[in-house]
Amino acid sequence: xxxxxxxxxxxxxxxxxxxxxxxxxxxxxxxxxxxxxxxxxxxxxxxxxxxxxxxxxxxxxxxxxxxxxxxxxxxxxxxxxxxxxxxxxxxxxxxxxxxxxxxxxxxxxxxxxxxxxxxxxxxxxxxxxxxxxxxxxxxxxxxxxxxxxxxxxxxxxxxxxxxxxxxxxxxxxxxxxxxxxxxxxxxxxxxxxxxxxxxxxxxxxxxxxxxxxxxxxxxxxxxxxxxxxxxxxxxxxxxxxxxxxxxxxxxxxxxxxxxxxxxxxx
Amino acid sequence: xxxxxxxxxxxxxxxxxxxxxxxxxxxxxxxxxxxxxxxxxxxxxxxxxxxxxxxxxxxxxxxxxxxxxxxxxxxxxxxxxxxxxxxxxxxxxxxxxxxxxxxxxxxxxxxxxxxxxxxxxxxxxxxxxxxxxxxxxxxxxxxxxxxxxxxxxxxxxxxxxxxxxxxxxxxxxxxxxxxxxxxxxxxxxxxxxxxxxxxxxxxxxxxxxxxxxxxxxxxxxxxxxxxxxxxxxxxxxxxxxxxxxxxxxxxxxxxxxxx
Numbered sequence: 001x002x003x004x005x006x007x008x009x010x011x012x013x014x015x016x017x018x019x020x021x022x023x024x025x026x027x028x029x030x031x032x033x034x035x036x037x038x039x040x041x042x043x044x045x046x047x048x049x050x051x052x053x054x055x056x057x058x059x060x061x062x063x064x065x066x067x068x069x070x071x072x073x074x075x076x077x078x079x080x081x082x083x084x085x086x087x088x089x090x091x092x093x094x095x096x097x098x099x100x101x102x103x104x105x106x107x108x109x110x111x112x113x114x115x116x117x118x119x120x121x122x123x124x125x126x127x128x129x130x131x132x133x134x135x136x137x138x139x140x141x142x143x144x145x146x147x148x149x150x151x152x153x154x155x156x157x158x159x160x161x162x163x164x165x166x167x168x169x170x171x172x173x174x175x176x177x178x179x180x181x182x183x184x185x186x187x188x189x190x191x192x193x194x195x196x197x198x199x200x201x202x203x204x205x206x207x208x209x210x211x212x213x214x215x216x217x218x219x220x221x222x223x224x225x226x227x228x229x230x231x232x233x234x235x236x237x238x239x240x241x242x243x244x245x246x247x248x249x250x251x252x253x254x255x256x257x258x259x260x261x262x263x264x265x266x
Numbered sequence: 267x268x269x270x271x272x273x274x275x276x277x278x279x280x281x282x283x284x285x286x287x288x289x290x291x292x293x294x295x296x297x298x299x300x301x302x303x304x305x306x307x308x309x310x311x312x313x314x315x316x317x318x319x320x321x322x323x324x325x326x327x328x329x330x331x332x333x334x335x336x337x338x339x340x341x342x343x344x345x346x347x348x349x350x351x352x353x354x355x356x357x358x359x360x361x362x363x364x365x366x367x368x369x370x371x372x373x374x375x376x377x378x379x380x381x382x383x384x385x386x387x388x389x390x391x392x393x394x395x396x397x398x399x400x401x402x403x404x405x406x407x408x409x410x411x412x413x414x415x416x417x418x419x420x421x422x423x424x425x426x427x428x429x430x431x432x433x434x435x436x437x438x439x440x441x442x443x444x445x446x447x448x449x450x451x452x453x454x455x456x457x458x459x460x461x462x463x464x465x466x467x468x469x470x471x472x473x474x475x476x477x478x479x480x481x482x483x484x485x486x487x488x489x490x491x492x493x494x495x496x497x498x499x500x501x502x503x504x505x506x507x508x509x510x511x512x513x514x515x516x517x518x519x520x521x522x523x524x525x
Contacts, residue, residue, distance in 0.1 A: 044325025
């Protein structure tokens with residue numbers, strides 16, 4: 001299918017009964033896979049179809065299915081990683097310094113397998129917030145388990161009560177692809193709701209944006225062939241009247257154009 | 267690999283709630299893992315189709331686009347329907363159902379039917395299809411049809427079972443040659459009251475004749491069951507083996523793709 005809307009897979013957030021996260025009472029006794037509606041709507045705004053890819057890992061406890069994530073990579077045009085829980089420190093060779101920072105190892109394994117499948121298929125991957133962190137880890141980087149504790153000189157990157165209504169400035173790094181997408185723009189305001197961040201950058205990654213107040217990494221891209229890019233903020237949150245002045249459309253269009261180009265060339 | 271059937275699963279909604287400690291004000295859409303794994307258990311690729319509508323909607327992609335790309339649709343279980351969709355007022359506030367999900371799933375089902383692609387309903391999915399095609403529901407079986415057996419046991423949840431009898435000569439009965447009676451789980455407090463005009467009953471609960479499976483007589487494949495095939499343990503031989511039902515649906519999806 002050369003024409004028609006692009007098909008973008010969105011990775012699942014995973015709810016396990018009894019886990020930290022949603023506690024919605026008795027009916028939530030099953031494993032659930034979910035997304036935040038605004039993520040799907042962001043993809044749809046680029047005239048692409050969003051679908052959520054159910055979580056299946058090769059060592060999944062439930063082996064009833066013979067699903068293989070490679071088949072999703074073969075069928076879909078690109079992958080979008082949603083935000084969500086912390087990356088498990090074990091995924092970058094550390095142990096949690098606090099029980100609250102133990103992260104979501106199940107989701108790490110599922111998403112790493114999914115990312116690997118899309119990258120091997122030559123299809124673009126875009127990460128949001130946790131997605132940026134996981135991509136950095138997967139390609140050899142590490143994270144700060146908690147910015148406030150480990151980099152106390154940093155500005156606040158999360159305000160628990162404000163959630164997505166917490167903002168700070170970002171500065172685009174001149175000469176990067178991201179900067180090219182915003183001609184004439186050097187600084188913008190974005191939302192910020194993360195307590196972890198990149199510590200050591202993955203070897204092949206290029207920094208595309210930083211927080212000018214503390215140098216925290218806000219956007220990255222993998223150099224070389226293929227398309228792997230990510231931002232630390234949430235472009236999908238649109239609140240009327242918020243001070244975010246960083247238009248997310250050029251970023252989405254760039255990702256979708258890469259997906260379109262791959263489809264047309266194959 | 268490209269040949270695999272791609273099957274849409276409709277989403278359940280966790281509507282925005284400012285009282286919730288997390289995801290405050292956010293609408294979440296979800297599927298149960300068991301449904302995805304059941305749909306994928308014969309080689310199809312399941313994906314959840316998010317609703318394009320809602321307060322953060324800003325796209326142009328519509329249900330027809332999804333129906334054009336995907337090979338079939340499974341409507342999964344979940345909340346009640348809003349009685350207004352079959353011309354009634356909710357008899358109790360907690361039977362008001364999920365009007366937003368009704369509209370989304372009805373639109374999705376109509377798009378797949380219009381594209382000639384098969385639709386299969388699980389539990390609530392059966393109820394949605396019956397209403398979408400003109401039927402009505404019992405808002406609460408225990409209250410409105412008190413002579414009925416219990417079709418839900420909150421404590422047992424998916425471990426509550428009862429017998430189901432196939433109607434001879436139906437497609438469903440043909441999928442189980444030599445079998446007239448099976449056992450299924452039962453996790454619903456609503457059921458079909460008035461059957462949609464072009465629907466055929468394929469199975470009933472023999473104890474109270476409650477409708478347990480239906481099929482549309484129309485131009486494409488629309489079928490549904492009142493039980494949850496995805497909750498059945500395939501190793502449990504005391505319950506129905508749902509594999510033939512899934513295979514029949516996937517065969518129809520394959521045939522629609524070839525057409």
